[in-house]
Amino acid sequence: MTALFALATSLLWGLADFGGGVLTRRTPALTVVVVSQSIAVAVLGVIVAATGAWSEVSPHLWFAVAAGLVGPVAMLAFYKALAMGPMGVVSPLGSLGVAVPVTVGLVLGERPGLPQLAGILVAVAGVVLAGGPQLRGAPVQRRAVVLTLVAAIGFGAVMALIAEASTTLTGLFLALFVQRVTNVAAGGLALWVSVRRGAPALPERGLPLTALPALAFVGLADVAANGTYSIAAQHGPVTVAAVLASLYPVVTALAARGLLSERLRAVQAAGAGLALVGTLLLATG
Numbered sequence: 001m002t003a004l005f006a007l008a009t010s011l012l013w014g015l016a017d018f019g020g021g022v023l024t025r026r027t028p029a030l031t032v033v034v035v036s037q038s039i040a041v042a043v044l045g046v047i048v049a050a051t052g053a054w055s056e057v058s059p060h061l062w063f064a065v066a067a068g069l070v071g072p073v074a075m076l077a078f079y080k081a082l083a084m085g086p087m088g089v090v091s092p093l094g095s096l097g098v099a100v101p102v103t104v105g106l107v108l109g110e111r112p113g114l115p116q117l118a119g120i121l122v123a124v125a126g127v128v129l130a131g132g133p134q135l136r137g138a139p140v141q142r143r144a145v146v147l148t149l150v151a152a153i154g155f156g157a158v159m160a161l162i163a164e165a166s167t168t169l170t171g172l173f174l175a176l177f178v179q180r181v182t183n184v185a186a187g188g189l190a191l192w193v194s195v196r197r198g199a200p201a202l203p204e205r206g207l208p209l210t211a212l213p214a215l216a217f218v219g220l221a222d223v224a225a226n227g228t229y230s231i232a233a234q235h236g237p238v239t240v241a242a243v244l245a246s247l248y249p250v251v252t253a254l255a256a257r258g259l260l261s262e263r264l265r266a267v268q269a270a271g272a273g274l275a276l277v278g279t280l281l282l283a284t285g
Contacts, residue, residue: 002236014251036219068182074154100156105238123278129271
C-alpha cells in the first residue's frame with residue numbers, strides 16, 4: 001500500500017508541476033499558485049462539510065498550518081532560483097528536499113534493509129539526473145544555489161509536516177483544507193506585495209476562462225498528491241514513501257516528452273532508468 005500511494009503521489013505531483021509550468025509561461029507564477037489553490041480550497045470545503053470532518057479538529061492541525069506557511073515560501077524561492085538559472089542546475093538541486101522526510105524517518109527509528117537502502121540511493125540519483133543537471137556552461141550564482149536549497153528544504157518539510165497532520169481519512173480532508181487555506185492566505189499576501197512593487201498579477205490580455213480547467217487540475221492534483229503521500233507515510237516506512245513520492249520530476253520530464261514533444265537528454269533518460277530501478281528495489285525490499 002505504501003508503494004502504491006507513494007507512486008500515485010509522484011504521478012500527481014509530476015502532472016501538477018507540468019501543468020503549472022505550462023501555465024506560468026503566460027501567467028505570473030504567484031497568480032497560478034493563488035488561483036489554483038483557491039479552487040482547491042473551494043472543493044475541499046465542500047468535502048469537509050459533506051464528511052463532517054470539522055469534528056476531527058485537533059492540535060495536529062498546527063502541522064497543516066505550518067505546511068501551508070512553508071509551502072508558498074519554498075515555491076517562491078524555487079521560482080526565483082529558476083529565474084536566475086541555469087535551470088539545469090536549479091531543478092535537480094530542488095529535488096534534494098527528499099532528504100528531509102527521510103532524515104525524519106531515520107531519527108524516528110526506521111531502519112531500511114539493504115535492498116531498500118540501495119533503492120533509496122539509486123532512486124535519488126535517478127531523480128537528480130532526470131532533472132537534466134547542467135555540468136558545464138554558465139556559472140551558477142551563489143544566491144541561486146542558496147534559494148534552491150531553501151526551496152528543497154521547504155518542499156521536504158511540507159512532506160514531513162503533512163504526514164503528521166492527521167491520523168484518520170476525514171481528519172486528512174480537514175488537514176488538507178487548513179493547509180490550502182493557509183497557502184492561499186500566504187500566497188495572496190505575497191501576490192499583493194508583488195503587485196504593490198509593480199509586478200503584473202495577470203497577463204496583458206487578462207486570465208482567459210479557458211485556463212480555469214487547467215488551473216483547477218493543477219490545484220486539485222497537488223492536493224490529491226498531499227493526501228496520497230500522507231496515507232503512504234502513515235501505512236509504511238517514511239523513508240520508502242518519501243523517496244517513491246519524490247520521483248515526480250521523472251513524470252514531469254516524460255509528460256513534457258509526450259505532450260510537448262520535448263526531447264529527453266541522455267542524462268535524463270539515464271535518470272529515468274535509475275529511478276525505475278530504485279523504485280523496484282524499494283517496492284520489493
